[in-house]
Amino acid sequence: MSAVVAQAAPEPATATESSVIVDGVVRRFGQRVVLDRLDLQIAPREFVILLGQSGCGKSTLLRLLAGLDLPDDGRVTVPRKRAIVFQEHRMLPWQRVWNNVTIGVPDGDRRATALEVLQEVGLERHADAWPKTLSGGEAQRVSLARALVADPDLVLLDEPFASLDAITRLRMHDLVRGLRERHDSTMLLVTHDVDEAIALANRILVMRDGRIANDHRVDLDVDGRARGPARDNLRSTLLSEVGLQPHAS
Numbered sequence: 001m002s003a004v005v006a007q008a009a010p011e012p013a014t015a016t017e018s019s020v021i022v023d024g025v026v027r028r029f030g031q032r033v034v035l036d037r038l039d040l041q042i043a044p045r046e047f048v049i050l051l052g053q054s055g056c057g058k059s060t061l062l063r064l065l066a067g068l069d070l071p072d073d074g075r076v077t078v079p080r081k082r083a084i085v086f087q088e089h090r091m092l093p094w095q096r097v098w099n100n101v102t103i104g105v106p107d108g109d110r111r112a113t114a115l116e117v118l119q120e121v122g123l124e125r126h127a128d129a130w131p132k133t134l135s136g137g138e139a140q141r142v143s144l145a146r147a148l149v150a151d152p153d154l155v156l157l158d159e160p161f162a163s164l165d166a167i168t169r170l171r172m173h174d175l176v177r178g179l180r181e182r183h184d185s186t187m188l189l190v191t192h193d194v195d196e197a198i199a200l201a202n203r204i205l206v207m208r209d210g211r212i213a214n215d216h217r218v219d220l221d222v223d224g225r226a227r228g229p230a231r232d233n234l235r236s237t238l239l240s241e242v243g244l245q246p247h248a249s
Contacts, residue, residue: 038074159192
């Protein structure tokens with residue numbers, strides 16, 4: 001597998017190799033070093049959470065993996081088929097929901113394709129709705145549908161549930177968990193929320209000062225959720241690592 005050098009677009013990985021390889025990546029903004037010789041490997045079908053305080057480089061790393069930015073040094077290797085879900089839904093307000101879902105999809109029965117993925121996220125009845133008529137949770141469901149429409153090997157999620165209320169957020173967690181199982185994709189989600197990280201991931205990475213400071217494997221039960229005592233211990237550890245005082249669940 002060849003990897004891209006600095007100042008070039010990420011090189012696609014093959015199906016038999018790691019979904020993501022980041023080797024000695026540096027990213028600067030002016031005199032500030034945001035990513036400092038960062039190394040990372042993510043295996044196919046892993047669900048990885050990137051956790052850390054604001055300014056540690058989480059979103060910068062995500063943008064590099066998405067091909068929206070380039071490193072100043074180092075190498076990035078990612079699958080060719082990848083999609084990103086942002087915190088804002090970024091729908092075109094003058095297009096119906098189904099059209100927003102299939103932006104960039106090759107010609108064909110785009111509506112049928114949109115309806116298929118909208119059904120997966122429970123929004124097939126909203127296919128002809130205008131974006132402004134959707135709730136926050138519904139808009140993020142459309143964003144997920146739009147990411148999945150091309151059946152990507154890597155899905156990148158940049159704090160997609162940060163603006164949602166607590167109940168809607170929990171429902172979105174269940175939805176994302178189910179979508180990952182059905183699509184068998186590798187997922188990398190950026191968040192500040194320790195409880196969200198534990199609820200979703202089978203691996204949690206804690207970033208600090210532009211590097212991966214800690215790497216935790218999550219002990220999951222048969223439902224894909226962190227086990228009780230292990231969850232409590234992990235929660236305390238993560239709160240400490242991101243600079244927060246641990247407290248009871």
